[in-house]
Amino acid sequence: xxxxxxxxxxxxxxxxxxxxxxxxxxxxxxxxxxxxxxxxxxxxxxxxxxxxxxxxxxxxxxxxxxxxxxxxxxxxxxxxxxxxxxxxxxxxxxxxxx
Amino acid sequence: xxxxxxxxxxxxxxxxxxxxxxxxxxxxxxxxxxxxxxxxxxxxxxxxxxxxxxxxxxxxxxxxxxxxxxxxxxxxxxxxxxxxxxxxxxxxxxxxxxxxxxxxxxxxxxxxxxxxxxxxxxxxxxxxxxxxxxxxxxxxxxxxxxxxxxxxxxxxxxxxxxxxxxxxxxxxxxxxxxxxxxxxxxxxxxxxxxxxxxxxxxxxxxxxxxxxxxxxxxxxxxxxxxxxxxxxxxxxxxxxxxxxxxxxxxxxxxxxxxxxxxxxxxxxxxxxxxxxxxxxxxxxxxxxxxxxxxxxxxxxxxxxxxxxxxxxxxxxxxxxxxxxxxxxxxxxxxxxxxxxxxxxxxxxxxxxxxxxxxxxxxxxxxxxxxxxxxxxxxxxxxxxxx
Numbered sequence: 425x426x427x428x429x430x431x432x433x434x435x436x437x438x439x440x441x442x443x444x445x446x447x448x449x450x451x452x453x454x455x456x457x458x459x460x461x462x463x464x465x466x467x468x469x470x471x472x473x474x475x476x477x478x479x480x481x482x483x484x485x486x487x488x489x490x491x492x493x494x495x496x497x498x499x500x501x502x503x504x505x506x507x508x509x510x511x512x513x514x515x516x517x518x519x520x521x522x
Numbered sequence: 523x524x525x526x527x528x529x530x531x532x533x534x535x536x537x538x539x540x541x542x543x544x545x546x547x548x549x550x551x552x553x554x555x556x557x558x559x560x561x562x563x564x565x566x567x568x569x570x571x572x573x574x575x576x577x578x579x580x581x582x583x584x585x586x587x588x589x590x591x592x593x594x595x596x597x598x599x600x601x602x603x604x605x606x607x608x609x610x611x612x613x614x615x616x617x618x619x620x621x622x623x624x625x626x627x628x629x630x631x632x633x634x635x636x637x638x639x640x641x642x643x644x645x646x647x648x649x650x651x652x653x654x655x656x657x658x659x660x661x662x663x664x665x666x667x668x669x670x671x672x673x674x675x676x677x678x679x680x681x682x683x684x685x686x687x688x689x690x691x692x693x694x695x696x697x698x699x700x701x702x703x704x705x706x707x708x709x710x711x712x713x714x715x716x717x718x719x720x721x722x723x724x725x726x727x728x729x730x731x732x733x734x735x736x737x738x739x740x741x742x743x744x745x746x747x748x749x750x751x752x753x754x755x756x757x758x759x760x761x762x763x764x765x766x767x768x769x770x771x772x773x774x775x776x777x778x779x780x781x782x783x784x785x786x787x788x789x790x791x792x793x794x795x796x797x798x799x800x801x802x803x804x805x806x807x808x809x810x811x812x813x814x815x816x817x818x819x820x821x822x823x824x825x826x827x828x829x830x831x832x833x834x835x836x837x838x839x840x841x842x843x844x845x846x847x848x849x850x851x852x853x854x855x856x857x858x859x860x861x862x863x864x865x866x867x868x869x870x871x872x873x874x875x876x877x878x879x880x881x882x883x884x885x886x887x888x889x890x891x892x893x894x895x896x897x898x899x900x901x902x903x904x905x906x907x908x
Contacts, residue, residue, distance in 0.1 A: 489766060521729055
């Protein structure tokens with residue numbers, strides 16, 4: 425079996441699929457050298473993200489081990505994560521300068 | 523490692539040997555185009571600014587135009603102005619002479635009496651310069667003479683884990699050879715600025731990286747705008763990039779791993795060697811413009827969606843990590859590193875492919891955009907035209 429999704433950092437709660445995925449199909453991605461499976465709960469276009477865990481409204485979405493935004497609605501595991509259901513967060517530059 | 527370059531009288535080294543036909547303002551741009559079309563070896567740029575400018579915009583225009591003329595890929599410059607613009611041709615000529623001792627002449631359309639006579643005089647001047655330039659020979663030059671611009675545009679999710687890390691590998695190897703690389707696009711650092719700032723060689727540079735992002739957001743907020751409206755772009759979103767943070771975190775990989783030794787203003791040549799940040803907008807064409815004005819002899823440009831862009835002053839090498847994009851857009855893209863996405867190629871191997879193409883281009887191989895004669899310029903604006 426071949427990986428068809430990339431989880432960049434072990435802290436991530438999303439992975440990026442490298443080919444179009446149909447609803448109900450399995451994605452395969454490496455976690456610390458081991459291939460893991462997950463069922464997609466909806467169609468996901470190539471290069472888009474899939475939720476590796478349920479993400480509640482307001483919770484941070486993590487990719488590259490860093491926050492890439494917050495969920496604007498509850499995102500179930502296996503769902504498509506996109507600009508439709510996550511939003512950018514304001515920066516706190518002053519605390520970064522300390 | 524060495525490359526074959528053209529040594530200039532100001533001590534810099536170019537990888538092209540063009541005569542630049544440079545308009546002071548929009549009203550000189552068409553005459554410049556006609557002159558460049560008549561003289562093989564001359565190139566021109568389109569300038570949509572240069573007039574009806576407040577001081578900050580005038581300063582930016584002068585930084586960019588004088589930077590183009592001083593770019594080491596340029597043998598000499600023929601300036602063409604109208605006569606009533608913010609900075610007329612003879613003043614721009616003086617400003618160029620403050621940066622470089624390379625050949626420069628200038629003409630004013632109103633002063634000479636119309637475009638036909640101006641074209642006649644400018645063609646003769648450009649012909650003379652091209653004739654002189656053609657007698658120069660490439661000579662071996664040390665890699666430490668190189669400033670490579672690192673750019674990404676039309677990004678998609680593949681950019682962040684294939685093309686950008688591979689370009690970051692190239693940047694690291696070049697810095698080890700004594701070269702400099704410039705990463706720009708301040709807007710596309712937002713959301714990743716805290717990660718990038720850790721690479722600052724000093725606390726001061728760490729804080730400068732945070733401050734350019736803070737200042738940019740505040741500048742936009744001053745006129746009631748938020749960069750998140752246009753970033754990510756619709757194309758980025760269709761390519762799987764959902765927020766500016768996600769785009770930025772992928773963007774910064776192209777800068778490699780070495781300490782950042784200097785943060786320079788838009789269009790300004792670095793004073794240090796190594797990994798440099800330039801404070802520019804995220805708009806790729808404005809970035810290329812500013813980095814070329816800042817002395818980059820060549821730009822390595824990663825793209826997920828594909829772009830034809832090029833520049834008359836410096837070659838732009840284009841790289842994609844998206845196989846479908848390469849297949850569709852191969853008339854405009856040099857390097858395909860999509861095998862990384864498929865797990866068939868390592869980042870190092872992809873970096874070596876980019877490095878080989880970069881060296882070929884530095885030694886004279888034309889990029890696709892150069893073959894087509896493409897040149898896109900965008901001079902950044904701080905304020906509305908007046």
